[in-house]
Amino acid sequence: MNADTVVLDIDGVLLDVADSYRRAIIESVTRLHGETIGREDVQLFKNAGGFNNDWELTYAAALYVLLSRQTELSIAEFTDAIHEAGGGLEAAKAVVEAELADPSVVFDQWNPDELRDVFQALYLGSDLFVELEGREPPFDASGYIHDEPVILQQETLDFLADYNVGVVTGRPAAEADIALERAGVELDGDHRFTMDDWDHGKPHPKALVTVAERLGSEQIIFVGDTLDDVKTALNAEAADDSRVYYGVGVLSGGLTGDDGRQKFSEIGASAVIEDVNELPQLLDR
Numbered sequence: 001m002n003a004d005t006v007v008l009d010i011d012g013v014l015l016d017v018a019d020s021y022r023r024a025i026i027e028s029v030t031r032l033h034g035e036t037i038g039r040e041d042v043q044l045f046k047n048a049g050g051f052n053n054d055w056e057l058t059y060a061a062a063l064y065v066l067l068s069r070q071t072e073l074s075i076a077e078f079t080d081a082i083h084e085a086g087g088g089l090e091a092a093k094a095v096v097e098a099e100l101a102d103p104s105v106v107f108d109q110w111n112p113d114e115l116r117d118v119f120q121a122l123y124l125g126s127d128l129f130v131e132l133e134g135r136e137p138p139f140d141a142s143g144y145i146h147d148e149p150v151i152l153q154q155e156t157l158d159f160l161a162d163y164n165v166g167v168v169t170g171r172p173a174a175e176a177d178i179a180l181e182r183a184g185v186e187l188d189g190d191h192r193f194t195m196d197d198w199d200h201g202k203p204h205p206k207a208l209v210t211v212a213e214r215l216g217s218e219q220i221i222f223v224g225d226t227l228d229d230v231k232t233a234l235n236a237e238a239a240d241d242s243r244v245y246y247g248v249g250v251l252s253g254g255l256t257g258d259d260g261r262q263k264f265s266e267i268g269a270s271a272v273i274e275d276v277n278e279l280p281q282l283l284d285r
Contacts, residue, residue: 001246001270001282005164005217007208010171012225012253013276014152014183020144022254024123025058029065031118032111037061037075043254044079046226047263050088052170052201058119059112060092066106067096124175132174145178151252152183152276159280166211167192168222168232170201190214203231205239212236212243219244221283223276225253230269246270248282 011017022042029036042057051057064078073081078095085091097103117138121129125143130136167187169176173194180187191214193207200206202224212220220243222233233247249264251257252275264272271282 001221003163003219003221003246003283005166005212005215005220006160006279007166007168007211007220007222008185008276009222009224009226009229010167010169010176010179010183012151013223013250014150014185015148015179016151016252017148019147020123021054023144023147024119025054025061027122028058028115028119029062032115033062033065033109035065035068037064041075041079044075045082046228046254048079048083048087048091049203049228049231050082050086050091050201052203052226052228053195054170055112055116055119056089058115059110060089062110062115063092063096063106066109067099070105071099073099132172145175148179148182150183152185154184156277156279157184159283164215164217165191166215168202168207168211169193170195172196202226203228203235205232205236208232208236208245209240209243212240212245217243219246221246221248221270221279223248223250223279225250225255227255227263227267230264230267233270234268248273248279250275252276 008014011021022039025042026036026039045051045057045060064075067073081095082091085094096106120133121137121139121141123144124132126137126140128143171179171194173196176194191211193211198207208222222245224230230247230249233245237245247269249269249272251260255263261272273282
């Protein structure tokens with residue numbers, strides 16, 4: 001696998017977000033609805049596709065909790081139906097509408113704006129909420145953003161100095177800045193794409209192709225922890241015939257072990273590695 005460029009996702013690749021973003025998803029739904037999904041259920045939504053944005057995953061999880069009070073639909077059946085409907089929040093809403101004769105019993109209790117505020121308060125904490133949101137939080141919190149261990153090792157960062165390096169992430173720009181600083185990754189602004197830079201989200205190829213164009217790349221490896229990350233590389237390969245794109249899955253996010261390796265392989269990952277620190281071995285081959 002030859003490459004001149006390595007593009008990285010942040011969550012689950014550079015930082016472990018199991019006790020930050022994923023915890024905020026679960027606890028936001030609990031705070032508003034008294035019930036929530038399990039930690040392992042978050043991955044079911046990720047596997048369904050279209051949930052690069054964790055706010056939207058939170059909204060969809062809340063929809064399931066409210067729907068489960070009206071039907072016997074399991075969360076696996078719900079997320080499978082989302083996948084069949086094309087993935088993402090709009091598909092989740094369509095599943096609710098298909099399941100209920102009167103979906104207003106769910107939608108009248110569903111408040112994405114309130115869920116987002118709770119999520120941000122839990123994730124950012126009070127001080128950062130004021131700084132980044134420009135207003136007071138709905139409650140005081142210390143912030144799960146401080147509970148994100150760095151996965152990327154200095155030796156790997158040193159190895160990547162010989163490559164063009166970019167970032168494509170679903171994080172808002174300000175939160176991406178915090179994460180990259182913590183991981184020790186310094187990038188020019190045009191070497192990255194965040195939630196603030198595009199409307200589509202992964203697995204749409206626009207961000208990855210644009211970063212490759214800006215870096216003057218010929219062969220690009222995109223490293224991510226979700227199926228949508230690998231699909232982004234596959235979609236870029238289909239959309240851009242002037243370059244070669246490889247999707248590399250890491251098992252340091254929600255997909256783990258043999259099951260995660262199999263899921264990545266089944267959708268066409270060029271390689272699957274335990275974490276980003278195996279990149280030097282992969283590229284040296």
